Amino acid sequence: MSEIQRLLHDHLFEQAPIMIAVLDSDYGIVEANGAFAQVFGDWKGRHCYDLMKERDSPCERCMAAWTFEDGKTRVCDDRLKMGGSVSSHFVVRVALLMPEETIANPYLLWVASNVNEASSLQRENELLFERVPCYVAVLDRNLEIVRANRRMRETFGRVWGRPCYQAYKHRGTPCSPCPALKAFEDGQEHSATQVGINAKGEETHYAVTASPLVREHGAPDGKVSFVIEIATDITQIHELEREKVEAERLAAVGQTVAGLAHGIKNILMGLEGGIYVMESGVKQSDMARVERGTQMLKRNVEKISTLVKNLLSFSKGKVPAIAMTDPNAVAREVFDLFSPLARKAGIDMAAELQPGIPPAPLDAEGIHTCLANLVSNAIDACQMSEKKSRRVTLRTSESDGVLAYEVVDDGCGMDYDVKKKIFTTFFSTKGAGGTGLGLLTTRKIVQEHGGKILVESNPGEGTAFRILLPREKLPGLTEGAANGGGEAGPA
């Protein structure tokens, strides 16, 4: 026996992290190691059945007895008392220990390891993976699903072995952006909100987080080999949000039919007035009066037509056409459209467009409508002000991933009562000149872009409207939508 073998022989028994005991043919414990004593307590003069089973006699189905009989090595799992009243789960191996000179008097080598902790953890993990009310899937570097939990299988059908984009989205190529691809690339966690198609062909909205699955040794090249995707189904929340927006819209419509009627009554009176003034001019052969009456009729017919157009575009719930758009190009178009009008009214109009803002997925026509509404309001506000020099500024900027449009005027401003009403009803301060739909429509379009609109205003000082569009919340591109926002060239 070499020196190393001798040292191993001497120390292994004491220091092995498994429980080792030697039993005689009466099941008396004749020797045991430190790990055994630590787990089962003082063993001297005890039998295996009284120490580990709290019994007065050997067990009925005793593996040790069989091994003593046939000499075969056996492995089984068993619950054993660990001292005190605690019991635990062990894997036990028994084998005959036969010193050459004591064949007639064999001993049994009893070796056990506690598997309770490991097996229950594994069971818990399994249960968690399978039953957690989320979609859980493990993807390999080809984005193929190598494991999927029950919820995932129930919702998306047989997904195992298929690429995720095909399984959840019926797509031929990966989504953009893809949180799993990002996690593979940088080893970080990434989240996204996505819309998939379930096994029944219905839209399923989910918020997904992709985390790299780090194994002890990882891939040989140090790259992430697997990503685990955990997703929460937000279809119902999404539906509720949509219903809430719809309910708010309906409430706004319902509450303000009276407001609309007020506007219509004014127009109707303008029409009646036009007829009256014209007839009065005819009776008195006053051609100037006839002309005034005709103008009144024309003006009020125009007002009705504007009102109806706005009302239709608001109620239709037009689906926005999202295309990669130069944010500045839309602003420039609106500026070019309104600056001659402003100049005519003696108002300075300026465009301050931050250069180099990258294209963004926007509904160019919708954003154009928003900016046109705000600029037109700003010009009106300046016209209502008695200041000598009046100014409307249209700004664009982007910082921290938030795209911003700003329309600032130094016109008449708004008091608290007016401010709190501007977005909620068919509210207008312009008499029959305004439909009260401009800001309502603007807010709707901004919300469809995942953004918000803020207003700051002081009576007599002016107003600033800000449209804030966080890029991460911008909608996905509409299939087949043409590129928008003056991509063809400078406006």
Place this chain on the structure above:
Amino acid sequence: MSSAKGSQSRRPLVLVVDDEADIVEYLTVALEDSGYRARGETDPERALRILREDPPDVLLLDIMMPGHTGMELYRRIRRTQEGAGLPILFISGYSRAEDFSKTGLPALEKENLAPPAGYLEKPLSLQELLEKIGALVARLPEQSHV
């Protein structure tokens, strides 16, 4: 309005205040056609000036002008010497019940301000308007009208 002195000055003056220029035009033409002197104004401040300089016999006032200025104007008029007892007819695009709740009309009494002389809903009937104005003018002291 020096040319309006003489026989014209004895015709009752009706002031029409509404933010809608077309409505002002319509009502002033119709009132003039019916033998009244009529002036119209879309701006509340200028209306107050007219009230001081050329006090009308009857005022037609749109109470739902933008930003509640109609009701504000009513209060300011009632607090002036010329306007305290002036017959004022409200005109509005809202129904009467809505106006009462929106403008806080009942609060006038607490403020010791005289109530309006009448109420007309848009689109108003010209005949009804002329009847109401006629009735108000008939109650005016003799020297201010023929």
